[in-house]
Amino acid sequence: xxxxxxxxxxxxxxxxxxxxxxxxxxxxxxxxKEGVPFIARVGFKDFLLSSDWQPQAGHFGIYPMIVASLLVxxxxxxxxxxxxxxxxxxxxxxxxxxxxxIIKPTIELLAGIPxxxxxxxxxxxxxxxxxxxxxxxxLSMLCASLILGVMVLPTIISISTDVLASVxxxxxxxxxxxxxxxxxxxxxxxxxxxxxxxxxxxILGMGRAIGETMAVIMVAGNTPQIPHSVLDSVCTxxxxxxxxxxxxxxAHRQALFAIGVVxxxxxxxxxxxxxxxxxxxxxxx
Amino acid sequence: xxxAIQISNLDLFYGAFxxxxxxxxxxxxxxxxxxxxxSGCGKSTLLRALNRMNDLIQxxxxxxxxxxxxxxxxxxxxxxxxxxxxVGMVFQRPNPFPLSIQDxxxxxxxxxxxxxxxxxxxxxxxxxxxAWLWEHxxxxxxxxxxxxxxxxxQRLCVARVLAVEPDVILMDEPCSALDPISTAxxxxxxLELRRRYTIxxxxxxxxxxxxxxxxxxxxxxxxxxxxxxxxxIFENPKDKRTEDYITGRYG
Numbered sequence: 459x460x461x462x463x464x465x466x467x468x469x470x471x472x473x474x475x476x477x478x479x480x481x482x483x484x485x486x487x488x489x490x491k492e493g494v495p496f497i498a499r500v501g502f503k504d505f506l507l508s509s510d511w512q513p514q515a516g517h518f519g520i521y522p523m524i525v526a527s528l529l530v531x532x533x534x535x536x537x538x539x540x541x542x543x544x545x546x547x548x549x550x551x552x553x554x555x556x557x558x559x560i561i562k563p564t565i566e567l568l569a570g571i572p573x574x575x576x577x578x579x580x581x582x583x584x585x586x587x588x589x590x591x592x593x594x595x596x597l598s599m600l601c602a603s604l605i606l607g608v609m610v611l612p613t614i615i616s617i618s619t620d621v622l623a624s625v626x627x628x629x630x631x632x633x634x635x636x637x638x639x640x641x642x643x644x645x646x647x648x649x650x651x652x653x654x655x656x657x658x659x660x661i662l663g664m665g666r667a668i669g670e671t672m673a674v675i676m677v678a679g680n681t682p683q684i685p686h687s688v689l690d691s692v693c694t695x696x697x698x699x700x701x702x703x704x705x706x707x708x709a710h711r712q713a714l715f716a717i718g719v720v721x722x723x724x725x726x727x728x729x730x731x732x733x734x735x736x737x738x739x740x741x742x743x
Numbered sequence: 744x745x746x747a748i749q750i751s752n753l754d755l756f757y758g759a760f761x762x763x764x765x766x767x768x769x770x771x772x773x774x775x776x777x778x779x780x781x782s783g784c785g786k787s788t789l790l791r792a793l794n795r796m797n798d799l800i801q802x803x804x805x806x807x808x809x810x811x812x813x814x815x816x817x818x819x820x821x822x823x824x825x826x827x828x829x830v831g832m833v834f835q836r837p838n839p840f841p842l843s844i845q846d847x848x849x850x851x852x853x854x855x856x857x858x859x860x861x862x863x864x865x866x867x868x869x870x871x872x873x874a875w876l877w878e879h880x881x882x883x884x885x886x887x888x889x890x891x892x893x894x895x896x897q898r899l900c901v902a903r904v905l906a907v908e909p910d911v912i913l914m915d916e917p918c919s920a921l922d923p924i925s926t927a928x929x930x931x932x933x934l935e936l937r938r939r940y941t942i943x944x945x946x947x948x949x950x951x952x953x954x955x956x957x958x959x960x961x962x963x964x965x966x967x968x969x970x971x972x973x974x975x976i977f978e979n980p981k982d983k984r985t986e987d988y989i990t991g992r993y994g
Contacts (some may be wrong), residue, residue, distance in 0.1 A: 636851040
């Protein structure tokens with residue numbers, strides 16, 4: 459009796475586990491089925507490397523959006539990575555454990571704030587500040603990078619703190635016993651020991667930044683152009699899809715799915731690099 | 744007796760736990776002093792009090808005096824980093840950093856501000872030679888120290904300490920992770936190092952203490968029970984408790 463119950467539960471759990479896997483697979487198949495034939499028809503070069511996006515005229519060049527997505531992500535990392543890593547180092551190496559136990563969950567709460575709220579803050583606080591201080595439209599690459607930089611903090615901090623916590627204490631003791639200061643032990647030994655894990659944290663943060671949509675639509679300005687300065691307004695891949703999907707039909711709609719393919723591949727690449735970095739870390743021990 | 748470290752009335756608490764009770768001990772220069780006693784007797788704690796590694800433990804409090812070169816290391820205005828440069832430590836498990844062999848050995852010099860690579864190279868070579876490791880690693884100084892076999896890792900940790908030319912070397916059961924052949928090699932190395940360094944070693948291994956040490960200190964429950972010349976401690980202990988432990992009747 460017990461045995462049959464056990465088996466039943468096992469099959470049930472397996473079915474549930476496969477549901478998650480299957481939905482991922484179905485989404486991937488769906489996007490690729492719609493997008494890949496379109497890319498093949500328009501041509502790889504005209505799709506990825508042309509700046510001409512006029513769906514009514516049959517021009518589907520997404521080059522400015524690719525550049526915008528990559529630059530905004532890079533900007534977000536310039537803001538988020540140093541902040542996040544510094545915060546993780548501080549929490550793990552310089553603060554008593556009981557304080558960390560309070561601060562870390564608080565930081566993780568940041569991840570629970572809806573992205574529309576980040577966008578809202580960007581629109582009413584950050585963008586006007588940029589406009590008045592530096593000029594330009596305010597809604598810009600800089601604004602998007604700042605907002606995204608804060609949004610990726612929970613990812614980077616939480617993974618980096620775990621990485622640092624897993625660095626053996628023997629390294630810390632060894633460094634301090636040789637006369638190193640706390641900071642020397644951190645940057646000469648601890649960060650080197652955790653390097654690939656921290657790289658993984660940053661790359662996962664990049665995946666999060668490049669996929670973010672709502673906040674970016676609100677603060678980036680959405681002008682499909684190659685930016686010449688950080689104060690220029692840009693339109694990212696995600697923003698393009700979200701803005702135009704409602705009204706798109708036919709080839710235009712397929713073009714948006716094709717953008718989805720590009721994003722999908724980018725994020726897959728980020729995640730696999732992060733996974734490889736994490737694997738390498740454990741193989742190194 | 745030429746004293747390197749003089750410990751007077753040392754008490755140490757972990758929170759409410761009284762880990763060292765009024766310990767007095769003189770560690771003679773260029774000799775090996777062994778701290779022996781059952782697990783939890785405070786011998787490692789005493790060793791770690793000598794380079795203030797216990798400072799890292801939250802709620803640890805120390806009273807009394809530890810004089811190094813006549814200066815109290817717990818006194819005001821003591822630079823702990825400089826102290827640890829003078830009092831080096833080799834740990835129970837080899838703990839080379841995940842850096843190259845070269846960078847491991849030069850670590851202590853680099854944290855003290857030495858940047859001249861010619862000087863660093865020279866001291867790295869000398870230290871590795873003095874730890875009997877040079878012949879094994881001279882062609883692979885840039886490879887990761889973690890790729891060395893365990894006994895060579897431990898000698899690398901010794902080389903790392905030698906590089907900063909300390910006055911005193913503390914060894915916390917340095918052979919407990921090693922096989923008998925590697926242990927013999929470390930012991931031999933210690934006897935060689937004794938000529939230029941003062942060594943204090945914590946060991947569980949009675950034979951090891953009697954083989955290599957000049958002085959032995961027997962500790963029990965945080966108290967220093969007996970201290971004396973090793974042959975006297977092992978052959979003619981004055982305290983009944985020391986005798987029980989040495990002869991294996993303890994516990």
